[in-house]
Amino acid sequence: MKMKTLLVMFIGVFAIPESVTAHQCGRGWASFENNCYYFSTSTMNFKDAMISCYNRGSSLLVIRNSREDKWVDLQCRLRGYLNGVWLGFSDIQREGHMVAISDSRKPGYVNWIGGEPNNAVGKEHCAMYWTARRGWNDTQCSDRLHVVCTKK
Ligand code: MAN
Numbered sequence: 001m002k003m004k005t006l007l008v009m010f011i012g013v014f015a016i017p018e019s020v021t022a023h024q025c026g027r028g029w030a031s032f033e034n035n036c037y038y039f040s041t042s043t044m045n046f047k048d049a050m051i052s053c054y055n056r057g058s059s060l061l062v063i064r065n066s067r068e069d070k071w072v073d074l075q076c077r078l079r080g081y082l083n084g085v086w087l088g089f090s091d092i093q094r095e096g097h098m099v100a101i102s103d104s105r106k107p108g109y110v111n112w113i114g115g116e117p118n119n120a121v122g123k124e125h126c127a128m129y130w131t132a133r134r135g136w137n138d139t140q141c142s143d144r145l146h147v148v149c150t151k152k
Pocket residue numbers: 116118120124137138139140
């Protein structure tokens with residue numbers, strides 16, 4: 001091979017900015033708009049979901065805009081998540097004050113189903129994405145749902 005060809009190839013590899021390469025999430029992770037997502041194969045309660053994500057170096061899904069909401073909805077349908085997935089919000093500290101479990105801040109984007117969160121029978125303190133109803137609901141933290149973990 002000619003020296004010039006080699007040189008062009010060498011420069012080429014280092015000239016590709018990270019912004020135009022696929023986001024590297026690792027085996028078993030999906031990529032969407034600069035975030036990495038892990039989709040569980042089993043269901044579990046909210047606490048086990050938090051632990052599962054932490055053990056993967058990630059945290060429970062927090063949906064930040066409608067594009068992400070729709071993408072998560074698509075993934076739930078493709079994967080046959082009939083009920084839905086946990087979201088990283090809870091009002092266990094103060095009823096009616098749904099905050100992110102990571103930093104206690106109110107979500108900037110929400111997609112609550114009409115009438116939710118309703119704290120049904122006074123026992124609903126964990127947030128979920130409800131596949132069938134295409135929106136968010138508060139539910140009992142002891143419920144078993146699929147889990148989505150996210151990391152950068
Ligand atoms: C069930 C539960 C509640 C939810 C209502 C809505 O009772 O999933 O969390 O608020 O349905 O009808």
